[in-house]
Amino acid sequence: MDDSAALDNALEIARDTAAVIRELERAALEALHGRNDVETYRFKLMEKCELLADLPEQVEQHLTHGGGAAGELLRGLKDFARKANQAMDLESVFYMSALLYPEDYQDGEPNDLERFLMRFQGRA
Secondary structure, three states: OOHHHHHHHHHHHHHHHHHHHHHHHHHHHHHHHHHOOHHHHHHHHHHHHHHHHHHHHHHHOOOOOOOHHHHHHHHHHHHHHHHHHHHHHHOOHHHHHHOOOOOOOOOOOOOHHHHHHHOOOOOO
């Protein structure tokens, strides 16, 4: 597989994971606000963090080398994973929920992971 195809595959995995994370966040908020189910809320946020923590490993196995755009992608995903692991270590629901969102985030905008992945459009 050439570098471009490998990067495309890695980006597809990352984008699919970002979509799953959005769905987990939606389900978490529904559990909290719709049913006052704090346990499900916490569980969904833990799932979000686990996906983020595992993402670099999932992506890395599809990359042919760690240079250029592939290296930039992997470094960025490792940073997201590090933050997700911190949130899980702290067992902080607030940190887990705020993960991926800047202070000035507005509903409907891309989160930090989605924004990061957009930087790679057309680079594969």
